[in-house]
Amino acid sequence: MSNLDPTTMVLVLALGNLALCALLTFFDHGTARPPALGVWALARQVQAGAWTLLALGGASVLPEPLSLPAGFALLFAGVAIEAGAGWEEAGRDGWRRPTLVAGTLAIGVFLACYLVDQGGLRSLAASLLLGALYLNVAAALGAGWAGASLLRRFLAVLTAVLALVVAARGLSVLLLPGGWRWLSSELLRQLSSAALYLLMLANAFGMLLLGRERAGRELARLEVVDPLTNVPNRRGFFAALAPWMALARRPGQPTALVVLDLDGFKRVNDAYGHPAGDAVLRHVVELCRRQLRDSDLLGRLVGVEFAILLPRTRLEEALLVAERIRAAIASSPVKSERAMIAMTASFGVTVIRPEDSTVTLFQRADDALRDAKDGGRNRVSGALPAALEA
Numbered sequence: 233m234s235n236l237d238p239t240t241m242v243l244v245l246a247l248g249n250l251a252l253c254a255l256l257t258f259f260d261h262g263t264a265r266p267p268a269l270g271v272w273a274l275a276r277q278v279q280a281g282a283w284t285l286l287a288l289g290g291a292s293v294l295p296e297p298l299s300l301p302a303g304f305a306l307l308f309a310g311v312a313i314e315a316g317a318g319w320e321e322a323g324r325d326g327w328r329r330p331t332l333v334a335g336t337l338a339i340g341v342f343l344a345c346y347l348v349d350q351g352g353l354r355s356l357a358a359s360l361l362l363g364a365l366y367l368n369v370a371a372a373l374g375a376g377w378a379g380a381s382l383l384r385r386f387l388a389v390l391t392a393v394l395a396l397v398v399a400a401r402g403l404s405v406l407l408l409p410g411g412w413r414w415l416s417s418e419l420l421r422q423l424s425s426a427a428l429y430l431l432m433l434a435n436a437f438g439m440l441l442l443g444r445e446r447a448g449r450e451l452a453r454l455e456v457v458d459p460l461t462n463v464p465n466r467r468g469f470f471a472a473l474a475p476w477m478a479l480a481r482r483p484g485q486p487t488a489l490v491v492l493d494l495d496g497f498k499r500v501n502d503a504y505g506h507p508a509g510d511a512v513l514r515h516v517v518e519l520c521r522r523q524l525r526d527s528d529l530l531g532r533l534v535g536v537e538f539a540i541l542l543p544r545t546r547l548e549e550a551l552l553v554a555e556r557i558r559a560a561i562a563s564s565p566v567k568s569e570r571a572m573i574a575m576t577a578s579f580g581v582t583v584i585r586p587e588d589s590t591v592t593l594f595q596r597a598d599d600a601l602r603d604a605k606d607g608g609r610n611r612v613s614g615a616l617p618a619a620l621e622a
C-alpha cells in the first residue's frame with residue numbers, strides 16, 4: 233500500500249466514478265427500472281465531479297483553495313443524494329428530505345472548518361462527516377431489515393463497516409495523531425482511501441444487483457397476480473383454491489364459489505375506448521372487495537370474468553353475497569372522461585362438493601352463470617344442490 237499516495241487514490245476514485253457513470257448510461261435495466269435510478273445516477277455524477285475536482289487539485293492543475301472546498305462540498309452532496317436514493321428505493325420517501333438537509337449541514341460544517349483551520353481540523357471534519365453520511369446510506373440499505381434479502385443485508389453491513397473505517401481516520405487525527413502501535417496514521421489514511429474505493433464499488437454494483445433482485449420478484453408476482461386489477465390471476469386463484477378443494481372432502485363447513493361475468497362489456501370498449509374499459513374493471517374489483525370479508529378470495533379468471541371463493545359459506549349465504557355485489561355494480565356507474573358508464577354483471581353460484589375436481593366445480597358454476605345470462609343478465613343464479621340433482 234505504500235505506493236498509493238493520496239493523489240493516486242483520488243485519481244482512481246475519480247476515474248472509477250466516471251467509469252460507473254458511463255456504465256449506468258449504457259446499462260439496459262429492461263422494463264424493471266429501479267424507482268430511484270435517476271436520483272442514484274445523479275449521485276454518481278456528482279461524486280464523479282467531486283473526485284475529479286479533488287484529483288485536479290492534487291495534481292496542481294487547479295489551485296487547492298478552489299478544488300478542495302468545492303470538491304468536498306460536491307462529495308458530501310453526492311453521498312447525501314446517494315443516501316436519498318437509497319431511502320427512495322427502500323420506499324421510505326419521508327427520509328429523503330432530512331438526508332438532504334444533513335448533506336447541506338455537512339457542507340456548511342466542512343467549509344467552516346476549512347476556513348478556521350486548513351490542516352488537521354479539515355481532515356477530521358472531512359472523515360467524520362463522510363463516515364456519518366455513508367452510515368446514512370447503510371441505514372437506508374438496512375431499512376426493513378427483517379424482511380430484507382441476504383444481498384441487501386450484506387450491502388448494509390458492508391457499507392456500515394466501511395463508513396466506520398472512513399470515520400475512524402477522522403477520530404485518529406483527533407485522538408491519536410501519532411497512530412497506535414502498528415496502526416500508523418498513514419496506514420489509517422490508506423485504509424480510509426481503500427474503504428472509499430470499496431464503498432463506490434459496493435454501492436454501484438449493489439444498486440444494479442438490487443435492481444435485478446427486484447425485477448425477479450416482480451416477475452414472480454406477475455405469474456400469479458393480474459397487473460391491471462392487482463388481484464390473483466387464473467393461476468394464482470387456482471393455487472389458492474387447491475387447499476379448499478382438499479378441505480371440502482372432509483365433512484365440515486361448506487365453501488362457496490361465485491363466478492361473475494360483466495354484461496355486454498364489448499360495448500364499453502367500443503363506445504368509450506379500452507382505457508375506460510380498464511377503469512371499469514378496476515372499479516368493479518374495488519366494489520367486490522368492499523362487499524367481501526378478508527378471508528374471501530377474489531381472482532380474475534380471464535377477460536371480464538372473475539371468481540370469488542367464500543370459505544365457510546353455504547349456498548344460500550353465497551347467493552346473498554352475490555346479490556349484494558350485483559346490486560352494488562348495477563347502482564354504481566363509473567365516471568369516465570366522456571360519460572358515466574353504467575355496468576351490470578351476471579353471477580353463477582355453487583358450493584364445493586367432496587367429489588369435485590376444479591373442472592366439475594367450474595363447470596357447475598359456469599352453467600349457473602350461463603343460466604343467469606340466458607335469463608336476461610344482471611342476475612344471480614345458483615347451481616342446484618347435489619341432493620336435488622337428477
Ligand SMILES: Nc1nc2c(ncn2[C@@H]2O[C@H](COP(=O)(O)OP(=O)(O)OP(=O)(O)O)[C@@H](O)[C@H]2O)c(=O)[nH]1
Nearest residue numbers: 493494495496497498499501506507509510535536
Ligand atoms: N378494456 C378491457 N377490455 C377487456 C379486457 N379483457 C377483455 N376485455 C374485453 O371484454 C370483452 C368481453 O366480451 P365477452 O365477455 O365475450 O362478451 P360481453 O360483451 O361482455 O357480453 P356478455 O358476456 O355476453 O354479456 C371483449 O370485448 C374483450 O376485448 C381488459 O383487460 N380490458
